Amino acid sequence: MSVTGGRPARARRGPPGPGYKWVALSNTTVAVLLATIDGSIMLIAMPDIFRGIRLNPLVPGNSVYLLWMILGYLVVTSVLVVSLGRLGDLFGRVRMYNLGFVVYTAASLLLTLDWMTGPPGADWLIAFRILQGIGGAFLLANSVAILTDAFPADQRGLALGINNIAGISGNFIGLVVGGLLAPIDWRLVFLVSVPFGLFGTVWAYLRLRDLGVRRSEPVDWAGNVTFALGLILVMVGITGGIQPHGGHAMGWSSRRVLGEIGAGLACLAAFAAIQARSAHPMFRLALFRIRAFTFGVLSSFLSAVARGGLMFMMIIWLQGIWLPLHGYSFAVTPLWAGIYMLPLSAGFILAGPVSGYLSDRFGARLFATGGMLVAACSFLLLNRLPVDFPYPAFAGVLLLNGLAMGAFASPNRAAVMNSLPPEHRGAGAGMSSTFQNSAQVLSLGIFFSLMIAGLSATLPATMASGLAAHGVPAAIAARIAHLPPVSILFAAFLGYNPVQQLVGAQVLATLPAGGAAVLTGRSFFPQLIAAPFRSGLHEALVFAVAACSLAAVASWSRGRRPVAAAAPPEPAGPAPAPPGGRPGLDA
Numbered sequence: 256m257s258v259t260g261g262r263p264a265r266a267r268r269g270p271p272g273p274g275y276k277w278v279a280l281s282n283t284t285v286a287v288l289l290a291t292i293d294g295s296i297m298l299i300a301m302p303d304i305f306r307g308i309r310l311n312p313l314v315p316g317n318s319v320y321l322l323w324m325i326l327g328y329l330v331v332t333s334v335l336v337v338s339l340g341r342l343g344d345l346f347g348r349v350r351m352y353n354l355g356f357v358v359y360t361a362a363s364l365l366l367t368l369d370w371m372t373g374p375p376g377a378d379w380l381i382a383f384r385i386l387q388g389i390g391g392a393f394l395l396a397n398s399v400a401i402l403t404d405a406f407p408a409d410q411r412g413l414a415l416g417i418n419n420i421a422g423i424s425g426n427f428i429g430l431v432v433g434g435l436l437a438p439i440d441w442r443l444v445f446l447v448s449v450p451f452g453l454f455g456t457v458w459a460y461l462r463l464r465d466l467g468v469r470r471s472e473p474v475d476w477a478g479n480v481t482f483a484l485g486l487i488l489v490m491v492g493i494t495g496g497i498q499p500h501g502g503h504a505m506g507w508s509s510r511r512v513l514g515e516i517g518a519g520l521a522c523l524a525a526f527a528a529i530q531a532r533s534a535h536p537m538f539r540l541a542l543f544r545i546r547a548f549t550f551g552v553l554s555s556f557l558s559a560v561a562r563g564g565l566m567f568m569m570i571i572w573l574q575g576i577w578l579p580l581h582g583y584s585f586a587v588t589p590l591w592a593g594i595y596m597l598p599l600s601a602g603f604i605l606a607g608p609v610s611g612y613l614s615d616r617f618g619a620r621l622f623a624t625g626g627m628l629v630a631a632c633s634f635l636l637l638n639r640l641p642v643d644f645p646y647p648a649f650a651g652v653l654l655l656n657g658l659a660m661g662a663f664a665s666p667n668r669a670a671v672m673n674s675l676p677p678e679h680r681g682a683g684a685g686m687s688s689t690f691q692n693s694a695q696v697l698s699l700g701i702f703f704s705l706m707i708a709g710l711s712a713t714l715p716a717t718m719a720s721g722l723a724a725h726g727v728p729a730a731i732a733a734r735i736a737h738l739p740p741v742s743i744l745f746a747a748f749l750g751y752n753p754v755q756q757l758v759g760a761q762v763l764a765t766l767p768a769g770g771a772a773v774l775t776g777r778s779f780f781p782q783l784i785a786a787p788f789r790s791g792l793h794e795a796l797v798f799a800v801a802a803c804s805l806a807a808v809a810s811w812s813r814g815r816r817p818v819a820a821a822a823p824p825e826p827a828g829p830a831p832a833p834p835g836g837r838p839g840l841d842a
Contacts (some may be wrong), residue, residue: 257425258621261433264489267638268777271405271464271826273283275405275408275464275496276405276410276414278462278463279402279405279406279463280371280399280402280405280406280414281402282416282455282459282462282463283341283352283398283399283401283402284417284421285451285454285455285575286352286355286356286394286395286398286455286459287395287398287401287418287419287422287425288351288421288422288424288425289359289391289394289425289448289451289452289455290332290359290390290394290395290422290426291421291422291423291425291426291429291503292425292426292428292429292432292448292635293328293363293387293429293448294328294329294332294390294391294425294431295425295426295427295429295433295566295814296427296429296432296444297324297325297328297384297433297435297444297827298325298429298566298570299430299431299433299434299570299589299590299592299593300434300436300437300441300444300589300819301321301324301325301589302434302437302589303438303692304324304334304380304437304441305321305446305658306441306813307440307441308369308371308372308373308375308376308377308380308749309376310372310373310374310376310377310440312745312746314836317762318498318624319331319375319494320374320377320381320542320743320746320818321745322494322497322498323381323494324377324380324381324384325489326494326696326699327381327384327385327388328384328385328387328388328391329388329692329695329696330388330390330486330487330490330491330696331385331388331392332388332391332392332395332492332526332688332692333486333490333689333693333695333696333801334392334482334483334486334487334689335388335392335393335396335483335694336392336395336396336685336689336692337396337482337537337538337559337682337686337689338394338396338479338482338483338537338685338689339355339392339397339685339686340396340397340400340681340682340683340684340685340686340688341349341474341475341537341681341682341685342474342681343396343397343531343681343685344400344678344679344680344681344682345472345474345502345698346415347465347705348401348404348465348681349396349397349401349459349463349464349465350401350465351393351396351397351461351647352393352394352397352398352401352459353394353456353459353461353463354388354393354450354816355390355393355394355396355397356390356394356456356459357389357390357456358386358387358389358393358450359387359390359391359393359448359452360389360390360393360449360452360455360456361390361392362383362384362386362387362389362452363385363445363446363448363449363452364386364445364449365383365386365440365448365615365689366383366384366387366445367442367445367446367449369383369442371790373459373797376736377639379611381392388684389697391789395422395688396415396681396684396685396688396817397681397684398418398673399415399418399668399680399684399687399688400672400680400681400684401463401466402414402415402418403415403672403673403675403680403684404466404677404680405466405470405761406756408673409615410615411615411669411672411673412505412611412612412613412614412615412665412666412669413608413611413612413615413649414611415611415665415668415669415672416608416609416610416611416612416614416664416665416666416668416669416815417611417665419611419664419665419668419762420604420606420607420608420611420661420664421608422601423607423660423661424600424601424603424604424607426566426602427566427593427596427597427599427603428574428600430537430566430570430592430593430595430596431590431594431597433589433593434591434593434594435590437589438586441664444712445627458822462779467581469606472535473535474537475529475530475533475535475536476530477533478526478530478533478536478537478538479537481522481523481525481526481529481733482522482523482526482537482538484519484522485519485520485521485522485523485526486517486519486523486524486689486693487519487590487833488515488516488519488522489515489516489519489520489523490519490521490693490696491515491519492512492513492515492516493516493696493697493699493700494696494700495509495511495512495515496509496512496700496704497699497703497704497707497741498675498741499739499741500512504707504708504710504711504739504741505704505707505708505741507704507708516660521773524536525531527540527826531692533542538682538686539679539682539683539686542675542679542682542683542686543655545675546672546812547670547673547814548673548674548675548683548810549673550686550810550812550813551619551623551667551668551670551671551672551674551689551813552686552687553806553809554623554627554806554807555667555668555671555690555691555694556690556691556693556694556801556811557694557802557803557806557808557809558627558630558660558663558664558667558806559690559691559692559694559695559698559699559800560694560698560701560802561630561634561798561799561800561803561806562660562695562698563694563697563698563699563702563803564695564698564699564701564702564703564795564799565656565700565702565799566596567702567703568792568795569592569596569599569704570592570596571706571788572642572792573588573591573592573595573596574588574589574592575746575780575781575788576642576643576781576784576785576788577642577643577644577781578591578592578595579730579752579777579778579780579781580643580777580778580781580782583777584777585752585777595646595649595650596653597651598651598653598654598657599653599654599656599657600657601654601657602654602655602656602657602659602660602661603658603660603661603664603723604657605657605658605661606626606657606658606659606660606661606662606665607661607662607664608665610622610626610661610662610663610666611665611669613666614666614669614670614672615669617795618666618670618749619666619667619669619670619816620666620811620813622662622663622665622666623663623666623667623670623810623813624810624811625662626659626660626661626663626664626666627663627803627806628659628660628803628804628807629655629658629659629660629806629812630656630659630660630663630803630806631654631799631800631803631807632655632659633659634653634656634796634799634800634803635796635800636652637652637656637796638792638793638796638797638800640652640785640789642785642786642789643785643833655781658719663806663810667810670813671683672684694842699755701795701798702795702798703741703744704742705794705795705798706736706767706788706794706795707740707741707744707789707791708791708794709787709788709790709791709792709794710740710743710744710784710787710788710790710791711740711803712787712790713786713787713790714736714740714743714752714784714787715736716736717783717784717786717787718732718735718736718783719732719733719735719736719748720732721779721783722735722758722774725757725770725774725779726766726770726772727766727774728762731758731759731762735757735758739756743784746780752775752777752780753780754774754779754780755774755775758774763775764777
């Protein structure tokens with residue numbers, strides 16, 4: 256039964272039956288799976304999309320389109336998920352959730368209607384990817400709260416585990432789906448979401464009940480605006496930082512990038528000041544007084560920082576180096592990269608529900624902390640593999656990483672949600688999701704920066720000598736060698752062999768037949784970038800180990816098993832703690 260203005264409100268369609276919790280679980284799991292599949296489906300589909308709209312990804316100026324086609328969705332979900340979770344607390348979680356299905360489905364359909372080519376076609380896709388992200392944010396912000404309302408505390412670990420693992424595994428399922436559909440027609444990667452979105456919309460409207468506790472409170476517009484503006488500026492600055500600028504491999508020294516990040520941080524500082532003084536804040540800072548919530552969110556943030564860039568690095572490794580070296584043409588590497596990463600998804604799917612169920616009985620602390628420690632070990636093992644690795648060893652490490660991340664994710668999410676008072680579950684879930692989604696964008700910036708730094712140190716000399724050794728004139732080889740490393744990185748990421756375009760048909764025609772064949776073959780480009788890529792990958796994986804280790808410390812610091820928390824104190828004055836101990840912790 257919901258509460259509006261402190262008085263009971265009559266349920267619109269009567270109380271739910273005993274099977275309602277499974278309806279809520281199945282519907283929200285479909286929603287989260289769709290939203291996260293669309294977060295990654297373009298990673299694999301991008302080569303076909305660029306060919307479909309006739310946009311050359313190897314032109315340095317076009318890298319911004321690639322970045323925003325991928326990151327636009329993540330940025331908008333990060334920015335809006337707290338606000339939309341808060342709106343769910345105020346106006347009804349199911350109502351906001353249903354609206355998300357409608358927006359998501361409409362945007363998916365509009366993405367398929369792009370008739371333009373070149374930059375205008377890319378702008379259309381970016382605009383409606385952002386709209387699709389808005390729908391996804393509605394779903395992600397309210398699905399966890401709906402699920403928490405539907406399940407009793409002693410069953411939430413299993414339910415949230417299934418839901419959370421579906422969401423995380425959706426990132427990897429999207430790779431395979433994109434690889435299968437994009438070669439047929441790039442529009443199918445968006446069209447496939449439409450029938451599922453329509454089904455989910457009707458099913459949610461007919462079957463879901465709003466069981467949350469609501470309060471009649473005004474919307475914190477000042478907090479919403481400063482938070483959204485600050486987060487957008489910081490994330491735009493991060494994407495600008497990994498693009499070349501003024502003769503430098505990256506743009507971190509750019510005044511524009513520094514100004515965007517500085518202005519964004521200033522807006523976030525103003526947001527924190529507003530929240531501390533607001534009677535009805537959007538971002539419930541008082542929730543951070545709950546120890547289990549604070550350290551659960553922190554460990555989730557650190558794990559997402561470690562995991563967020565991993566998928567990109569693995570795709571580059573497979574598509575740009577390993578698969579071509581093992582006889583796969585560049586045209587099919589996107590699909591096979593998704594297939595060869597399936598052990599990672601399998602680990603998530605296997606470990607998530609099991610660890611969620613066990614955490615209901617034994618608590619989240621041991622499973623979540625152990626998962627992060629094992630994840631750190633898996634990154635160390637990955638760092639020890641040669642660039643041209645034996646696949647069984649690579650698959651085994653990916654499976655171990657998936658099991659570790661799955662063992663962490665489900666208990667951690669359940670512990671975070673169990674620690675929240677019922678009336679703040681939407682806001683708390685949104686806060687948690689914002690940190691996790693923001694961590695993915697931050698992680699991409701860190702991983703790409705470390706990778707580009709590694710490439711910049713060794714790639715120019717390696718490329719110049721490699722091209723010159725096969726007859727390319729020294730002046731042309733030197734010019735190609737000093738192109739921005741990000742262009743070479745994106746070429747590997749998209750499964751392109753850029754040598755033919757970079758050298759040019761006229762130069763290739765002057766070379767001996769054997770030299771031209773070697774330069775444009777499957778092995779030359781992967782062998783050329785293998786050593787520089789390994790240098791950058793080492794730095795990125797060391798960072799991932801450190802992030803996982805810190806996440807393990809944060810997870811252990813959550814304390815003992817969380818229990819249902821009382822409402823945190825409002826700004827007007829402290830509320831009494833629950834009997835027997837501090838909010839969110841056993842005595």
